[in-house]
Amino acid sequence: xxxxxxxxxxxxxxxxxxxxxxxxxxxxxxxxxxxxxxxxxxxxxxxxxxxxxxxxxxxxxxxxxxxxxxxxxxxxxxxxxxxxxxxxxxxxxxxxxxxxxxxxxxxxxxxxxxxxxxxxxxxxxxxxxxxxxxxxxxxxxxxxxxxxxxxxxxxxxxxxxxxxxxxxxxxxxxxxxxxxxxxxxxxxxxxxxxxxxxxxxxxxxxxxxxxxxxxxxxxxxxxxxxxxxxxxxxxxxxxxxxxxxxx
Amino acid sequence: xxxxxxxxxxxxxxxxxxxxxxxxxxxxxxxxxxxxxxxxxxxxxxxxxxxxxxxxxxxxxxxxxxxxxxxxxxxxxxxxxxxxxxxxxxxxxxxxxxxxxxxxxxxxxxxxxxxxxxxxxxxxxxxxxxxxxxxxxxxxxx
Numbered sequence: 001x002x003x004x005x006x007x008x009x010x011x012x013x014x015x016x017x018x019x020x021x022x023x024x025x026x027x028x029x030x031x032x033x034x035x036x037x038x039x040x041x042x043x044x045x046x047x048x049x050x051x052x053x054x055x056x057x058x059x060x061x062x063x064x065x066x067x068x069x070x071x072x073x074x075x076x077x078x079x080x081x082x083x084x085x086x087x088x089x090x091x092x093x094x095x096x097x098x099x100x101x102x103x104x105x106x107x108x109x110x111x112x113x114x115x116x117x118x119x120x121x122x123x124x125x126x127x128x129x130x131x132x133x134x135x136x137x138x139x140x141x142x143x144x145x146x147x148x149x150x151x152x153x154x155x156x157x158x159x160x161x162x163x164x165x166x167x168x169x170x171x172x173x174x175x176x177x178x179x180x181x182x183x184x185x186x187x188x189x190x191x192x193x194x195x196x197x198x199x200x201x202x203x204x205x206x207x208x209x210x211x212x213x214x215x216x217x218x219x220x221x222x223x224x225x226x227x228x229x230x231x232x233x234x235x236x237x238x239x240x241x242x243x244x245x246x247x
Numbered sequence: 248x249x250x251x252x253x254x255x256x257x258x259x260x261x262x263x264x265x266x267x268x269x270x271x272x273x274x275x276x277x278x279x280x281x282x283x284x285x286x287x288x289x290x291x292x293x294x295x296x297x298x299x300x301x302x303x304x305x306x307x308x309x310x311x312x313x314x315x316x317x318x319x320x321x322x323x324x325x326x327x328x329x330x331x332x333x334x335x336x337x338x339x340x341x342x343x344x345x346x347x348x349x350x351x352x353x354x355x356x357x358x359x360x361x362x363x364x365x366x367x368x369x370x371x372x373x374x375x376x377x378x379x380x381x382x383x384x385x386x387x388x389x
Contacts, residue, residue, distance in 0.1 A: 145324050152292075152328025173320050180313055181321035184285050188292030 110136040111154065111161040115147040115178065116200070117170040124234035125165070134241060135162060144173030148181045155185065161195050165237065168201035175199060179216050194218040200237055251276045252294060253380065254301040256287030256318065257339065258309045261363075265373035272377050274384055276302060284313025288321050291334075295325065300334050302387050303380065307363065308340040315340055316351045323355055333357045335387055339376050341365050359383070 112135040116122040122140050129138045139154075141147035147166075154161055164182065168175035179197055186194055197219040203209065205221055213219045222240055224233055253276045255262060262280045269278055279294075279301070281287045287306065294301055304322065306315040313321065319336050326333055336358040342348055344360055352358045361379045363372055 145320050148321050148324035149328040152325040153330075154328075156329050173317060173324070177313060177317050177321070180285050181288055181324070184288040184313075184321075185292050185325065188289045189296060 111159055112138055113147060113150065113161055113164045113166075114138060114140045115142075115144065115165065115170070115175065116140070116167040117142055118167075118230065121230040121233055124230050125237055128234050128238045129241070132238065132242070143170045144175060144178030144181075146172075147178050148173065148185075151182055152185055155189055155191070160191065163196050163198060163241075165198045165200055165241075168199060168203045175201065176212060179219065183216060196220075198222065198240070200224060249299055252279050252299065252301045253277075253303045253305065253384070254279050254281070254287060254290055254294065255305045256281045256284060256290075256310070256315075257305060257307040257376075258282065260369055261307065261339075261373060261376065264369040265376055268370075268373050268377040269380070272381055274381055276384065283310040284315065284318030284321075285310075287318050288313060288325070291322050292325055295329055295331060300331060303335050303337060303383055305337045305339055305376065305380065308338070308342055316348075316355075319351070319355050319358065335359075335383060337361060337379060337383055339363050339379070 112129065114122055114125050114129070116125065119142070122142065126138050126140045129135060139150055141150055144166075147164075151161070151164070166175040166179060170178075173181070179199075182197070183194065194217055197216065199213075199219065199221040201221070202224045205223065209221070213221060222237070227233060227236075253274075255265070255278050257265070257280075259282050262282070266278075266280075279290055281290050284306070287304070287310075291301070291304065304319075306318055308315040310318070315338050319338070322336070323333060333356055336355065338348070338352075338358065338360040340360065341363050342360070344362060348360055352360060361375070364375070367375070
């Protein structure tokens, strides 16, 4: 059996997965996320599930669980309807440690920050999120320094953002420094519940980065992968955000 | 009158060596010591919150987490976010005063760099730092 790894955090696949087309969405034990693994790997898993899932609850698949729900990860994601209420999937938000869709916390998700130095991608993500009405307000920042300023201003104005999507490689102040600064500000302002961070970057998740995520707390990572197409990247990110907040 | 403070985010050895000379210098300020850039930023924001910004921030570059210029950028960003005036910053680092440092100083504004002599003893380094702090405080106080 081929071992599969979460493309978001490189953990081995442990939980449920969903298949459609050439993409596989994986919820892994560490990050609760995961995005389109290679088609060849998807084919292997699809064959495994096709031959075994009709007779088993998935435990026979070893580290790979049973298929529970199909998820499309394509540029047409914005046309997708609401999640199937019959699905028995555990909400990704619970695994990821982020506020679940039904909680009061989620209702407070008024503001999201998109921090990305690639102008086109930033604008696409901002437009997609605005169109989908997932948040009341989408604020975009082109580097870590302008984000820290906007974040401090937001807290000073009494508005605690619901989510921060952070690129890592950025000029002036990179995403990791910005996250450290963010946590320092929260500590100084006695904010007990940390604003969730979703790192969205080309960086490969190694042990030091995983340790960094643990240190930062309430943070998850999605790898951009090698796809340089801003529209596809924006759609992928939107798909994850929709799953995170149950949109 | 509220206590005037300076924030000193430097490595422990320099901080320990500097305490006596700072105390004996009679600067009329209470030093707040922290040992890395993240703690420095936390202490900085705490002081801003209680509307008692430090008179001066001293930063060195040996921190693993948010080294000096990055911590300073974050501090400047917080100042702008809170809408307050920039606090003077003294970089006391072993870095050369090269173009990169000059560029950072120009971007940050109200910031100066003093080279920390690596070959000097800790006592000598701390005295140099204390003298620079005294001089800057004199300027700040007009």
